[in-house]
Amino acid sequence: MITRHEFAQAQKRAAAMLRKAGIVAADREIADMDVADFGLGRLHIEGAQIVTLAQTERIAARVIVLFPGQTLPEHRHPPGKSDPGKEEVVRGIWGTVRVYADGQPSIAPGVIPPGKDALYTVRHETILKPGEQMLLPPGDRHWFQAGKDGAVLYSFSTLLSDAIDEFTNPQVVRKTRIEG
Numbered sequence: 558m559i560t561r562h563e564f565a566q567a568q569k570r571a572a573a574m575l576r577k578a579g580i581v582a583a584d585r586e587i588a589d590m591d592v593a594d595f596g597l598g599r600l601h602i603e604g605a606q607i608v609t610l611a612q613t614e615r616i617a618a619r620v621i622v623l624f625p626g627q628t629l630p631e632h633r634h635p636p637g638k639s640d641p642g643k644e645e646v647v648r649g650i651w652g653t654v655r656v657y658a659d660g661q662p663s664i665a666p667g668v669i670p671p672g673k674d675a676l677y678t679v680r681h682e683t684i685l686k687p688g689e690q691m692l693l694p695p696g697d698r699h700w701f702q703a704g705k706d707g708a709v710l711y712s713f714s715t716l717l718s719d720a721i722d723e724f725t726n727p728q729v730v731r732k733t734r735i736e737g
């Protein structure tokens with residue numbers, strides 16, 4: 558749960574980062590920006606700001622804004638009825654983002670949010686700078702963390718409902734609840 562004030566402040570700050578990154582978005586897209594605290598109530602540690610540029614029943618183009626050091630919690634996109642699961646490409650636009658996925662652990666100490674060791678299980682680090690991208694195969698766990706200036710990235714994906722995304726942390730609630 559976050560307060561209405563926190564929600565509005567986060568939208569404003571993320572919109573400024575979008576402009577800095579040179580992303581043109583309509584006022585309506587900014588107003589519809591998702592500020593996700595994942596039900597954990599500490600947005601600036603574990604959270605994400607997400608602008609949807611395009612979405613159909615089959616594809617989605619989004620911009621993810623992460624504040625300095627903000628972590629988008631570990632999750633995977635499980636298979637659907639007739640689909641192997643959401644396939645996602647993330648591409649750096651501005652700032653630096655560390656992407657963690659399966660593979661030989663190469664994470665630096667102190668990166669995982671304090672006390673959450675068991676909830677961040679994939680630890681192979683890839684650093685994405687602007688213009689660099691990587692594919693996250695369907696069903697594979699992944700999580701992101703912004704560098705010290707924050708990060709703006711594209712997420713291009715096939716769309717299966719976000720509601721079925723599986724977060725490693727059972728306490729995650731994907732839909733943001735706003736207090737008051």
Ligand code: ZN
Nearest residue numbers: 632634645699
């Ligand atoms: Zn994902």
